[in-house]
Amino acid sequence: MNTGAQSSGSYPDIWRRFSPAESVVRTLWLMLIVFTAIWSLRNLDITWEYFLDAHIQAGDLLTRMFPPDWGHTGQILDPLLETIHIATLGTIVSFAIAIPLAFLSARNTTPNWLTWFIGRFFLVSSRSINTIVWALVFVAIFGPGAMAGIWAIAFRSIGFMGKLIAEAIEEVDEGTIEAIEATGASRLKVLLIGVLPQVMPVIYGTTIYRWDINIRESTVLGFVGAGGIGIELYSSINLFRWPEVAVMLIAVLLVVIVSEFVSATARQKIT
Amino acid sequence: MLKISDLVKEYPGGLRALDGISLTVSEPQVVAVIGSSGAGKSTLIRCINRLVEPTSGSVRLDGEELTTLSRRALRRARSHIGMIFQEYNLVERLTVMENVLSGRLGSVSLWQAFRRNYPSEDVSAAFELLDRVGLKGRHDDRADALSGGQRQRVGIARALMQKPKLLLVDEPTASLDPKTSRQIMRLIYELAHERGTPALVNIHDVALAQASADRVIALSDGTQVFDGTPEGLSPEVLNDIYGEEDWSATIRKVDDDDNGDENGDTEAPVEKSKPAPRDIVRNGAVAE
Amino acid sequence: MSPTPTTATTALDRTTWSRPPVFFTHPAARYGFWFALAAYLVWSTGTLNIDWARTAQGLPRAGDMLARMFPPDFSRSELLIKGVLESLQMAFAASFIGMILAITLGLAAASNLAPRPVYLVARSLIVLSRTFHEVIIAIFFVKIVGFGPLAGLLTLIVASVSFISKMIAEDIENMNMGQVEAVRATGASFPKLLLYAVQPQILPRYLGVCIYRLDANIRHSTVVGIVGAGGIGMTLSATFKRYDYDFSLAILLTIIALVFIGEVFSTWVRSRLR
Numbered sequence: 093m094n095t096g097a098q099s100s101g102s103y104p105d106i107w108r109r110f111s112p113a114e115s116v117v118r119t120l121w122l123m124l125i126v127f128t129a130i131w132s133l134r135n136l137d138i139t140w141e142y143f144l145d146a147h148i149q150a151g152d153l154l155t156r157m158f159p160p161d162w163g164h165t166g167q168i169l170d171p172l173l174e175t176i177h178i179a180t181l182g183t184i185v186s187f188a189i190a191i192p193l194a195f196l197s198a199r200n201t202t203p204n205w206l207t208w209f210i211g212r213f214f215l216v217s218s219r220s221i222n223t224i225v226w227a228l229v230f231v232a233i234f235g236p237g238a239m240a241g242i243w244a245i246a247f248r249s250i251g252f253m254g255k256l257i258a259e260a261i262e263e264v265d266e267g268t269i270e271a272i273e274a275t276g277a278s279r280l281k282v283l284l285i286g287v288l289p290q291v292m293p294v295i296y297g298t299t300i301y302r303w304d305i306n307i308r309e310s311t312v313l314g315f316v317g318a319g320g321i322g323i324e325l326y327s328s329i330n331l332f333r334w335p336e337v338a339v340m341l342i343a344v345l346l347v348v349i350v351s352e353f354v355s356a357t358a359r360q361k362i363t
Numbered sequence: 364m365l366k367i368s369d370l371v372k373e374y375p376g377g378l379r380a381l382d383g384i385s386l387t388v389s390e391p392q393v394v395a396v397i398g399s400s401g402a403g404k405s406t407l408i409r410c411i412n413r414l415v416e417p418t419s420g421s422v423r424l425d426g427e428e429l430t431t432l433s434r435r436a437l438r439r440a441r442s443h444i445g446m447i448f449q450e451y452n453l454v455e456r457l458t459v460m461e462n463v464l465s466g467r468l469g470s471v472s473l474w475q476a477f478r479r480n481y482p483s484e485d486v487s488a489a490f491e492l493l494d495r496v497g498l499k500g501r502h503d504d505r506a507d508a509l510s511g512g513q514r515q516r517v518g519i520a521r522a523l524m525q526k527p528k529l530l531l532v533d534e535p536t537a538s539l540d541p542k543t544s545r546q547i548m549r550l551i552y553e554l555a556h557e558r559g560t561p562a563l564v565n566i567h568d569v570a571l572a573q574a575s576a577d578r579v580i581a582l583s584d585g586t587q588v589f590d591g592t593p594e595g596l597s598p599e600v601l602n603d604i605y606g607e608e609d610w611s612a613t614i615r616k617v618d619d620d621d622n623g624d625e626n627g628d629t630e631a632p633v634e635k636s637k638p639a640p641r642d643i644v645r646n647g648a649v650a651e
Numbered sequence: 652m653s654p655t656p657t658t659a660t661t662a663l664d665r666t667t668w669s670r671p672p673v674f675f676t677h678p679a680a681r682y683g684f685w686f687a688l689a690a691y692l693v694w695s696t697g698t699l700n701i702d703w704a705r706t707a708q709g710l711p712r713a714g715d716m717l718a719r720m721f722p723p724d725f726s727r728s729e730l731l732i733k734g735v736l737e738s739l740q741m742a743f744a745a746s747f748i749g750m751i752l753a754i755t756l757g758l759a760a761a762s763n764l765a766p767r768p769v770y771l772v773a774r775s776l777i778v779l780s781r782t783f784h785e786v787i788i789a790i791f792f793v794k795i796v797g798f799g800p801l802a803g804l805l806t807l808i809v810a811s812v813s814f815i816s817k818m819i820a821e822d823i824e825n826m827n828m829g830q831v832e833a834v835r836a837t838g839a840s841f842p843k844l845l846l847y848a849v850q851p852q853i854l855p856r857y858l859g860v861c862i863y864r865l866d867a868n869i870r871h872s873t874v875v876g877i878v879g880a881g882g883i884g885m886t887l888s889a890t891f892k893r894y895d896y897d898f899s900l901a902i903l904l905t906i907i908a909l910v911f912i913g914e915v916f917s918t919w920v921r922s923r924l925r
Binding site for chain 3: 412414438439440441442443444446448450452453454455456457461465466467468469473476477518521525531
């Protein structure tokens with residue numbers, strides 16, 4: 093930046109990467125970030141003494157987990173299956189709701205701005221509320237159990253899938269739609285024949301991807317009573333039965349890793 | 364100066380890329396290393412600064428054995444060996460000046476490097492070099508904003524910033540159009556002689572090698588099959604190196620290219636002010 | 652949900668080509684799929700522990716709940732603001748600490764820079780912490796350091812570090828090694844190599860990932876409280892236990908607004924990073 097006057101034969105011997113103004117702006121940004129972090133840390137109601145012996149507590153907890161209580165394995169198979177069912181059924185429900193909502197929220201397929209706004213509103217609300225918060229709501233409605241879990245999974249997934257599908261719809265090739273419209277097809281037919289086939293790979297991909305996320309999410313639904321392995325895990329933790337906890341954690345680890353693998357393989361085959 | 368004896372590089376899997384190369388460069392000259400792809404050209408120059416570890420043999424630069432240096436000593440040795448690459452290998456998101464100054468990384472502290480706070484003699488040397496390679500005023504441009512030829516000029520400036528005892532040049536023109544290629548080779552030739560630095564240049568273009576080197580070395584299957592003046596590269600010798608081919612066209616190519624109107628990389632200001640030379644480098648101003 | 656008809660794809664196979672559908676190419680496969688789906692539904696709903704009588708009450712209960720939710724009760728704003736602020740502070744602090752710690756772990760998890768054993772340890776740490784849901788991690792921190800924001804902060808730090816370092820590692824593995832080789836050839840030491848060859852190549856994406864993670868941390872900071880790890884989630888979970896639904900709705904609306912602002916901010920900043 094500051095190269096100074098250049099007379100022939102002699103070259104400037106100072107060079108700065110940033111001009112003074114740029115340096116000031118960069119320093120201010122850095123200070124803003126650091127101060128926000130410090131302000132946050134100082135204002136949190138934290139008893140730092142607990143932090144100091146955390147590693148001892150953590151080590152203690154780990155030693156209590158070993159050896160894992162393998163005899164418990166039989167009792168967790170059913171809850172584990174329930175967890176997978178909740179994730180799968182929740183994904184199927186959200187699949188059915190997300191597709192029409194996506195067509196409503198895509199600018200090129202929505203009937204008018206009001207329907208577009210309504211579609212977007214539902215998608216944004218769905219995504220803003222975490223699965224476990226949805227679970228609180230549905231436990232209050234349906235009572236504790238898998239039903240609440242399925243709806244919690246479904247309601248959180250709608251926004252995720254709807255958003256991605258709507259984006260795919262907005263990128264659909266206009267030419268095809270025009271060509272089908274030119275044959276005198278009705279609006280619904282245009283959607284079904286012109287748009288849907290083009291976004292189908294995205295829909296499959298998104299659904300499978302979300303299913304794999306949902307497996308992970310459904311492992312904790314039980315913490316608020318919405319079914320699955322979380323119920324057993326939560327009660328074992330609260331009863332300090334650490335060897336049982338260890339078995340469940342290993343089971344969760346296996347299920348999540350296997351589902352991630354299945355999902356990745358399936359998506360690779362589609363796209 | 365540079366003395367290589369019996370250098371061998373065997374890659375895992377048994378491929379013998381260098382099979383006992385011996386070579387001495389004792390004066391500031393441009394040595395072109397030719398040979399078909401896979402002949403070991405690239406491995407040879409990378410074994411000198413140990414970007415590739417040689418299997419056995421010796422490399423001495425100004426009397427210092429490089430093959431046995433500790434990591435720290437190797438870094439110091441590397442800081443005196445400039446290297447120029449086929450793909451330029453500039454750090455694209457940094458400015459031209461940062462790229463040139465990075466040639467001094469071996470001699471500044473970590474803090475200076477982080478703060479971009481280089482000694483004033485380095486800064487003025489960098490400005491001078493940028494002027495010399497024809498990039499005056501471009502110091503604050505980002506490297507990825509430059510054309511291929513301009514990037515290679517920055518690459519040359521970076522290598523010379525190291526005040527090298529030796530220049531290692533790996534296919535400097537393979538990614539450039541013919542006209543820019545010749546400009547770059549001429550620049551390398553001129554600068555090597557101006558600064559009294561020997562240069563080892565890998566190049567696959569035989570005609571360009573003949574036209575812009577003081578000495579030519581040919582490799583084939585990891586062994587040296589020719590060492591002599593460019594004039595000594597007869598079609599018979601080329602047959603030995605590359606196999607049967609009609610070489611008359613290749614050798615004459617230099618003249619054809621010069622008359623051609625390449626629409627490639629000619630925007631560097633220094634070229635616009637000068638008339639395109641009929642012959643390059645060897646008959647130019649700097650040839651002894 | 653009909654399978655892709657070939658009639659529609661032939662018209663545009665010049666501009667967009669998609670692989671012929673893998674699924675349901677054959678009518679028998681299609682019927683087979685629907686049959687399998689129906690069978691799965693019957694089986695899974697049969698095994699699931701669902702109290703159908705209780706479920707049947709769901710609709711009237713939902714109506715009752717909605718009626719109680721409106722109008723949302725913002726009168727206890729002090730409690731609301733305190734909770735939201737705590738969530739935000741956890742998110743800010745965790746993002747900051749996470750983005751710094753992640754640099755080391757990210758470097759260690761890059762196969763082209765780290766020695767093999769270091770790489771394997773770093774990768775398994777990342778996989779392990781990414782497998783478990785934040786809420787599971789949170790409950791363990793609650794057991795270790797007790798109820799309150801410290802547990803939430805630690806949870807979010809763990810989640811941030813594993814996420815950001817995974818991204819950094821992938822970026823480093825994909826970077827242009829030629830630039831690294833060139834800087835190495837100047838005799839630069841490893842730290843200088845990081846400064847001049849690695850950092851410039853990954854910085855823009857790294858900052859983008861950090862901003863994204865801040866956004867994600869804001870979202871997650873609202874839920875770790877459900878298992879007692881501080882923030883607005885603790886308050887929210889309490890309102891549901893007390894059937895205090897009008898306050899629940901006030902909290903939910905605040906969370907939606909917060910998440911929305913966070914997302915807009917994150918998109919804006921990331922669009923400015925080139």
